[in-house]
Amino acid sequence: MIKQEIRKNIREQKSRLSFQERETYSNLIIKKLTEQREYQRASEVFCYISFNQEVITSAFIEEALSGRKRIAVPKITGDGMKFYYISSLKNLKPGVLGILEPDTRNEEAVPKKGNENLIIVPGLAFDLLGNRIGYGKGYYDAFFGKYKDFSWIKTALAYDFQILPKLPAEEHDIKVDHIITQSGLIK
Template sequence: MEEKKEIRKRILGLREEMDCLNWWEKTAAIFHKVTAYPWFQEANTIYCYVDFRNEVGTADLMEKAWEMGKSVAVPKTDGERMDFYYIRSLQETAPGNFGVREPDPRKCRMADGKEGLLILPGSAFDVKGYRIGYGKGYYDRYLQLHPELLPMAVAFDFQVLEGIPHEAHDRRAQVIVTDKRMIENR
């Protein structure tokens, strides 16, 4: 089996090669599946990454959540720690660590992580819900501290493999939504 670093490099390379139209079409297909899913419909708070470097787009997911009267919280990293902060618009974010748009913790209130839907990013996933992130372990640690959150991954279908290496501390996505399918591991 390939090592995590090799898988990450290979899948991120495929993601970077996607043209704009293909990215938009696949992101739109994922958006429709996520927003129709009961977890999204029923959640009061959506914990969501801000997309970066050809990740599945999340701006429309956030807009839909706001339209439905939901709260939206996005991540801010600080050293080894990641917390989520409520925002009312993507205008309340600015480039931060790694160039990813983040909220300003001096202007935004920290989310408590007690309940809601957590949209997971990642470089690769497997059909059992395991994920390879970007190598820092932020989401695994956050989910360990906040087990009440419902973890849903969004990915382009080519990012989902039959199996990937994983460790005991790795947290699984209970649902993976791709442009072609939904995989449930509840």
Template sequence: MKKAEARKNGLNRRRELTEAERNDFNASIAAKVMDAVSSAQVIGCYVSFRQEVSTHELITNLIRAGKQVAVPKTLPDHLEFYLIGSLDELKPGVLGISEPDHGKVIHPSKIDIMLVPLSSFDECCHRTGYGKGYYDRILPYCRMSIGLAYECQKCDRIETDPWDQTLDLIITERSIYQKQLPET
């Protein structure tokens, strides 16, 4: 499936979820994420916006669990990650997405696990974002990447370009998808 079509389908299906469904699914996804990141110390995490899988409570729970949490600030051509101690440190930024306006910058290579938003995905852990390539540019530096999505965002195999980064895992309310390693 072409990326533009996958992105459109995933966003439309996500938009059709009711608030009650999203709340229920968010709780299930958050519980799976907490298990998946239990041995990590530094977690990179997007700050959810619109109908994305919610990360607000997840970020708070990660901080309470003693994890260092880094969230992105959107710059014109890249994301910069800042360690935060609370969601109270965030202010509305680009497109109204909450982001840090100060603090300690951390390079993505220092982040144990990066939690990534997406608009659609396939069972091989290919993803579409929103078309700007922000995460595709930082994921090569990351030790591990996990996409958070609703099962309804899953689509047939997504056509990829050489610069598209495959995620290590994708967690939905129903499943955990794992990147397929090449056969040797």
């Protein structure tokens, strides 16, 4: 199965989820994420803003902010993707792709050398080796390429059906370290 077929298949499966199913699964997934040692030790988290039928991250972001963690969310810019710290979800506005984004007047979040930087990575499909198929724009691969000398803990949140045995992967594709679904930790 080529990447475009996989994307189409997963999008179709996601579109069949009711809002209640997405919310229930998302709550289970977020609970498992917040129980992870890597999350509990992190003072800041880079996290995507959920869009369409992705695992819902808004409650997670609010909880992390109330727990005194610094949260950085992505913004598509002319030269790729940058992360900016936020203090609330209320000030986000739809960006280039229709996804809520922060204001560039916020402080830019740059990973810390010597730290394990926790990042919650979106994607359409994942495999048991940590390979990922994103939405085809390459923003996250380029972001990790820019910060390749930094230590990352890359965690993906996904519904069970988004996990496939093996995905086509290319040398430049960045693998995730952990995948959390409603059934538990996959990797």
